[in-house]
Amino acid sequence: MPVERQREPIKFAYWVPNVSGGLVISSIEQRTSWEIDYNRKLAQIAERSGFDYALSQIRFTAGYGADNQHEPLTFSQALLASTERLKLIVALLPGPWHPAVAAKQIATINNIYGARVAVNIVSGWFRGEFTAIGEPWLDHDERYRRSEEFIRSLRGIWTEESFTFNGDFYRFRNYSLKPKPIDPQPEIFQGGSSRAARDMASRVSDWYFTNGNTPEEIKKQVDDIQAKARENGHSVKVGVNAFAIARDTEAEAKAVLDEIIAKAIPEAVHGFAHEVKNAGKASPEGEGNWAKSSFQDLVQYNDGFRSNLIGTPQQIAERILALKEAGADLILLGFLHFQEEVEFFGREVIPLVRKLEAAQPVAVAAE
Structure with a gap:
């Protein structure tokens, strides 16, 4: 018989x-x-504000x-150490990190602070960075194959009493953590x-982050990933990047965006565009995260302006609901002035999102 199910609140x-600029x-x-004292206070503000x-x-x-860069x-x-409930997602880069070292580090942090640490496995897009530190630069899909082995190794080390794995990049023999x-x-x-990224997520990841985009484009990615995940007997959630400019009026918010773009640093934006678009072109399909990004989009590293969380708190709340309807489970946010804007977002936007979620019809599904 049919049962009623309410989707979880968006996170x-x-x-x-932790990086300057x-x-x-x-x-x-x-x-x-980017300094630690500022970030400690920011984390406490974010925790109080509903992040x-x-x-x-x-x-x-x-x-x-x-x-x-810290x-x-x-x-x-x-x-x-400065918070009580906030979860920290630690970005790790296969190559510089070995899964045995990462697994041990994360397990120790987990034991000290409880289940409040997660990992974000970054396959890499900046060839110059790998060259600078003496790490081999793999072809596009090889980087994702390595990342998948990295994830499978983490899970195995964390859950199996005696872990054995024979991959192309990592090998373990009766390892017990x-x-x-x-x-x-x-x-x-x-x-x-x-x-390659979407296929990897549909097999092994708990969460898939995608660059900012419209609800229509997000839905295409979500539908694609979820269909593949079902075929694999896997479950994955989706996080969407966004840059928020919440102001009392839409005109104020748009004026801030216009100023950001007007004061963009062209040589830096073009340099970033060159690196990320080359990384995407190296994929078999010739595209990547930033394939269709304009100069304006790339002023914010991960296409955050394209999610359009720019306006009044009510407008932003409604657009967040549209992203949720498209399949987003989490919104990853950037701000211009983090401390004060995170606090404003938590006070003025998140309560409106919760109110809109509460008003949504309950989904009915077969038992």
């Missing part, structure tokens, strides 16, 4: 500014700091305004929009 995450490639003022997750970035070299795993521990993470097990996130 909110923010980009941890903010979240836009622009000379506009950004009252945001569920914070994502620490991984960068090894300077570029596009990111002159300084290592994400170490940095995340400091934020966990103790202590293992306490349940629930650390969630595994990944990003990408290529065929």
Whole structure:
């Protein structure tokens, strides 16, 4: 007989500014700091404001305004120590990290702080970064094959008493990790929009991050991933990137966007575009996350403007609901002035989202 089911409330995450330069490639003022004291306070504000997750970035070299970069795993521990409920998603890059080391680090953090640490497996898009640190640069789909083996290794190490794995990139023989993470097990996130990225998510990841886009385009990706996941007997959730500019009026919000674009740093934007579009062209289908991104889109690293969370709190709340209807389970947010804008978002936008969710009709499904 039919049963009523209500979808879970959409979750909110923010980009941890553990990298200098903010979240836009622009000379506009950004009252945001990459230093630890600022980030501790930001994490506490985010936790009070209704955010569920914070994502620490991984960068090894300077570029596009990111002159300084704190290592994400170490940095995340400091934020966990400063909060009580917020979950930290640590970006890890296969190659520089070995899954045995990562598994042990994450298990230890999990045992210290509880089930509040997750990982985001970044397959890599910046060839120059790999070259700078002496890491081999693999072909596009090879990077995703390595990432999939990395994820399978993490899961095996965390859950099996004696883990054996014979892959092309990683091999284990009767490896036993103790202590293992306490349940629930650390969630595994990944990003990408290529065929290889989506297929990997449909097999092994808990969460799939995609760049900002319209609800119509997000739905196409979600439908594709979910169909593949069902074929694989797997379940995956979807997070969407967005840059939020919430102001009292739509005109104020659009004026901020116009100023960000007007003060964009052309050489840095074009340099970033060159790297990411080359990475996408290397995929068999000749596309990637940024294949159709314009100059304006690329002023925000992950196409955050395309999600259009720019306007009044009511407009933004309604657009978040549209993204949820398209299949998004989480919104990953960037801001111009993180501390004050995260607080404003939590006070003015999230309650409206919850009100709109409560008013949604309950889905009816066969038992």
